[in-house]
Structure formats: C-alpha cells, structure tokens
Amino acid sequence: MEQELLVKELLLKNNNSFTLLYDNYSKNLYGVIYNLIRNREEAEDVLQEVFVKIWNNIDSYNESKGRLYTWMLNIARNTTIDRLRSKGFNNSQKNLSSDNFVYMLEDNSKTMNRIDAIGIKRFIKKLKPKCIQIIELLFFQGYTQQEASDELEIPLGTVKTQNRNCMNELRMMINE
Template structure:
C-alpha cells in the first residue's frame, strides 16, 4: 500500500481528480475549502448559507471535474468560479422568491429586464489599479489569477506574513471604495 503524498502539485492532482480519486478529493477539500468558504461568506453574508453553498460547490466540482481545462486557468480559479456561481444562484433564487411574494402580478424575469447595475460599481479592476504596486500585484495574483498566499510568497520572494498583511490592507482600502460611509462609523 503506497503512502499518498502530503502535498500534491496541481499537475499531480488534476488527473487524480478526473479519475474520481477519493484521497485527491479529500486533499482538495482540506486545502481549498477554507479559502472558498471565506469568499462565500463575503458574497452571501451568512455563514449558514455559505456552508450550504460550499457543499453545493464541492458537489458541482466533483461532478464536473471533466469540464475543467488547465489551459484556461488554474484549478483554484475554476473552483472559485464554480463556488461563486453557486452563491449567485442561491441569491437569485432568494430574490426570485421574495419578488414573487411581494409582487404576485409581475414575474421576476419581467422586472429584471429593466434593471441594469451601474458599470462603475462593478469595475473592480479599476479600483485595484489604484492600490500601491506591492498590494496591487498581490491582489491580482491571489484574487484574479488564483494563486494561494503561499504561492505568491514564493514567487515574489516575500515573507508569508508580509503577503497576508499587504492583502489585508489592500482589501481594507478596496472596502473604502465601496462603502466609505460604513468605514467612518467602524
């Protein structure tokens, strides 16, 4: 009986996942669930809903692993998109139920046709570009390219603690762009 490695490279992990290797899935969950759960908590703003979305996301990842294409991006980025889409689906479902309860004469889809969110509020990269360079590169690597904090630390030759504190500071700065009044009271 071979002892499995305590750490898989992405190149080793993907074929095992595509063959539905249980140990590989356990490794995947153990190493990525925490980061994905944090994102889901931020999107859903409810820990119970985030737990449900996390479970749903990992089920979708398991069922759709063959859809993952390493040529299109990193595994973590793909998983994060699956999870984010699960959270968005959950929010849409709740909105649809609330809308139907409040407006029985009008369907949710008819109402949503006219709503267009302001593009300026959705352009996150524009705000990231305003960060200091040492923070901007880390946010881009971790949130847009799917690197872990550890990988960013190794690539940039920066201590892990520094990476984490710069990312935290960057996120606080980004938060100020979206909710300046909220920060004044915290």
C-alpha cells in the same frame, strides 16, 4: 500534491484526492461564499454544493485557461450568486431580524482582511484605484457587470473592458 497530479486524480474520481482538495481549499472558498451571502448556514450549504459541482464537473476544467483555484473560485462565486438570486433565498431573507445586518456597519478594513484570507490582498493593493473598485464590486460583493456599471455610472462596455484589463494586470502580478 502538485496541481497537475491532483487534477489527474480527481479525473479518476479518487476519493483521497477529493479529501485533499476539500482540506486545502474549503476554508478559502467558504470565506468567499460567506463574504457574499452573510449567512453561516447558507454559506455551508453553498460550499457543499460547490464541491459537488467541482467533483461532477472536473472534466470541464482546462488547465490552459487558468489555475484550478481560479476555476473553483468561479464556481463558488457563480453558485453563490445563483443562490442569492433564487426566489427561496430572497423569501427567507424577508423575515430576518436586524441582527443579521450588523455586518453592514463594518468598516472596509474588515473586507480587506477577508480578501487577505485568500492571499491576494497585497496584489490588489498594487492595482489602480479603479481596478480595486471594480474587483471589489464584481468579485467580493457579487455585483453583475450591469450592476457595477449602474453603481459606478459608467457604460457596461467600459466595465467589461476595465474588468478584463484589471484581471490581466492582477494575473501578471501574481505570476511574477
């Protein structure tokens, strides 16, 4: 189903369109959520919350501002970050065994494999190293712009400008 038609059907609250949307995008969104949250059950809960938000807020999607997937990805990312910052999630993490943190020992190539799962690895590889670093922090590790600024030891305004420029560059590559 074409994106325009899918959005129209979603706006009409057509259950079949929701099923199609879920079938086509749930694996990719789950991958992004899991990459940030690192807990299968929490990631599944967040994914469900994301699709409820998509369903309830589809009327706020504006095609002229970007693709449907990008809009949904932002909802997924923001919902995951909200969950990570929630008091309940933070309290639940205090009692986890060290087995839950084995992922920290993984090498960076696995992160790139997860990125490839949503089909943008080849585009990101073409960006300048600074862009790759900013995109990795902001979009795949869930850093805020302030946290990225602190991590990279550059001014917040520079992070914002570089992020905007990098995303524009990535958008142009994808649209070519």
